[in-house]
Amino acid sequence: MPFTLATWxxxxxxxxxxxxxxxxxxEGPDILCLQEIKSPVDKMPVEGFADLGYRHVVAHGQKGYNGVAILSRLPIEEVGREDFATLGHARHVAARLENGVTIHNFYVPAGGDVPDREVNEKFGQKLDYLTEMRDWFHANAPEKSILVGDLNIAPREDDVWNHKQLLKIVSHTPIEVDHLGQVMDSGKWVDITRQDIPQGLLYSWWSYRAKDWSAADKGRRLDHVWATPDISNAGHSSRILRDARGWEQPSDHAPVFASFDL
Known part of the structure; x- marks a missing residue:
């Protein structure tokens, strides 16, 4: 059952x-995973999505902030939601396709502005969240799974516009990159985007603060598509829809796509 998935x-x-x-x-992805929906589930505008063929929705929402949702043209069932670091936030939901593939949709905490947990509680929460993600996947040994979402970390030097300048900026600090690497190792996750596009600068987020975001092009790759090794070879056709960052009243993130032949 081949399908195309997008995360945004x-x-x-x-x-x-x-x-x-x-x-x-x-674009017509079969599955669209959304983060930061900022809405209770019963307030989501699902009718318009259903009219376009996306009649299956699994979501974990809350009023005003956070929230994750999976819209699908294919039948899905919810199979879990975790509250890592006990924050009480809607940051994870998981759904399973009829072919047995589980999709984990994450919105990892941004971590505030100062990369020091002693003076910035939000940064500590981010590190704790990642640690509990690591431990959970280590204990549950995921198989036939895809993990997507805004993980709020750009791990590689070519995932940011300037590696040296961003080493002390939240989202690219060595401690965050190390924590994300431990999450990857715990589930033996494969970075599908970089499997397909192994070299070169690649961004999925550009700040609202830039007057001309495209010309400045000071981006970061904060949004990810991973898969477990048993299905990673089925992943292909990764791309980032940069143009969406320039649509009317845009998000500061662009959608990331990947296809899977399963």
């Missing part, structure tokens, strides 16, 4: 319903 931090699904529908209509 939408930064409010209600505010940006028009560009979600634009993506679904123009």
């Amino acid at each position: 931090n939408i930064n409010s699904v209600r505010l940006r319903e028009p560009i979600v529908c634009k993506l679904l209509a123009e």
Whole structure:
């Protein structure tokens, strides 16, 4: 059952319903994983998505912030949601396809502005969240699984516009990169995007602060698609839809795509 999957931090699904529908209509992924939906599940604009063929929805939402959702043209069932670091936030939901593939959709905490847990509680929460992700996957040994989402870390030197300048900036600090690496190792996850695009600068996020985000091009690859080794060779056709960052009233993230022949 071949399918195409996309992951996108939408930064409010209600505010940006028009560009979600634009993506679904123009790009047609079989599955769209959204982060930062900022909405309770019963307030999501699911009717418009259903009209486009996305009648299956698994979501974990909350009012005003966080929240994750999986929209699908293929039947899915919810198989879990975890509250890592006991934050009480809607940051994870998992769904299973009929072919047995489990999709984990994550919104990892951003971590605030100062990369020091002694003076910045949010940074400590981010590290704790990643540690508990690591331990959970180590204990549960995922198989036939895909992990996607805004992981809020750009791990490689070519995942940021300037490696040296960003070494002390939250999202690219060595301690965050190390913690994310431990999560990858715990599930033996394969970075599908970089499996397909092994070299070169690659970004999925550009700050709202830049007057001309595209010309400045100071991006970071914060959004990821991973798979377990048993299905990683089935992944292909990875791409980032950079143009979506320039759509009307855009998110500061662009959608990341991958296809799987399973």
